[in-house]
Amino acid sequence: MSVLDDVLRDSLPCRTVREDKLRGRLNHSYLVLTEDDAVRAKLCKMIAKAALCPQGGCGKCGVCEKIDDGAYVALTVEEGEKLTVEDVERLVGDTFFTGFDGDVKAYVVTNMQGMNERAQNKFLKTLEEPVSDIVFVLGAPSPQAVLGTIASRCKKLAFEGFSREQLSDILQEETPWGAARDGLDRDEVIDRAAACAFGSYSRAKMLVSDGDFARLFALVADILLKLTDSKKLDEQLARLSPYKNDVSAVLDMTETVLELLLDGGEAFGAIKQLRSTFDTASVVNSLGLVAAAKRKIERNCNAQSALDSLFLGILEVKYLCRR
Numbered sequence: 001m002s003v004l005d006d007v008l009r010d011s012l013p014c015r016t017v018r019e020d021k022l023r024g025r026l027n028h029s030y031l032v033l034t035e036d037d038a039v040r041a042k043l044c045k046m047i048a049k050a051a052l053c054p055q056g057g058c059g060k061c062g063v064c065e066k067i068d069d070g071a072y073v074a075l076t077v078e079e080g081e082k083l084t085v086e087d088v089e090r091l092v093g094d095t096f097f098t099g100f101d102g103d104v105k106a107y108v109v110t111n112m113q114g115m116n117e118r119a120q121n122k123f124l125k126t127l128e129e130p131v132s133d134i135v136f137v138l139g140a141p142s143p144q145a146v147l148g149t150i151a152s153r154c155k156k157l158a159f160e161g162f163s164r165e166q167l168s169d170i171l172q173e174e175t176p177w178g179a180a181r182d183g184l185d186r187d188e189v190i191d192r193a194a195a196c197a198f199g200s201y202s203r204a205k206m207l208v209s210d211g212d213f214a215r216l217f218a219l220v221a222d223i224l225l226k227l228t229d230s231k232k233l234d235e236q237l238a239r240l241s242p243y244k245n246d247v248s249a250v251l252d253m254t255e256t257v258l259e260l261l262l263d264g265g266e267a268f269g270a271i272k273q274l275r276s277t278f279d280t281a282s283v284v285n286s287l288g289l290v291a292a293a294k295r296k297i298e299r300n301c302n303a304q305s306a307l308d309s310l311f312l313g314i315l316e317v318k319y320l321c322r323r
């Protein structure tokens, strides 16, 4: 099993279903909630294994293999696809199919949000008439994506996201390229992506392969580090000129870098250096200045002057906190 599979297998939703099974109290239907599409599909499958596999989802037995091959799984929708009433009718018809060698079968629908209201109402009828040997595993980004009448019949399993360490481990396994790319250190790229993803696997995957993100991150961190003298302020601000039409990206990145300084996790490269020049009070005050600059941009104030006064403000905050 991959690191991602391992982490999902130990996640609270999977543990909950394994416990339900051990107690002989498997629910008729589960609603798996996470906004991360890639994670939701994998987690739904893992939960089907937790419910059906005699070892609670070993990943090796015949039952687990069948689930991996798509057996027991009636409907899956790829992102953007729609589930129609006809699809649901096919599923419902199949529910009563008995040519099946296990004691329980699972139906997995990973993207309930792709099912329109009419189709969901059709589907509800099946949920209302529980068949004893069937477990429904439904996935959605939020409870609001599902009719209230469906959500209320399901045991809800919210996936709260990954820890930074878990994302680092997953990326270490899944990031194929060698030690360096564009002169960037692989471990640092991974640590930074894991730290800036705030628990989301999809975001971490996107960040690890995004060279623009890596460059802007390194630039903003370096400017914050070198912001020590008002005489050198213009020189530092000039380095941001390639982003003059995308000041929002600079503000978002400044916020991300500052938030990492508050994060208690282990620091990497640039963040480690920055932590020695910012204390907690100056980070908090600087974050306030970023928020103020964002409000100015929203009110259509001049973007360049908002950026200039932000970095002047951060320089002052750093200076004041040092005394």
Ligand SMILES: [Zn+2]
Residues within 6 Å of the ligand: 053, 054, 055, 056, 057, 058, 059, 060, 061, 062, 063, 064, 065
């Ligand atoms: Zn198994």
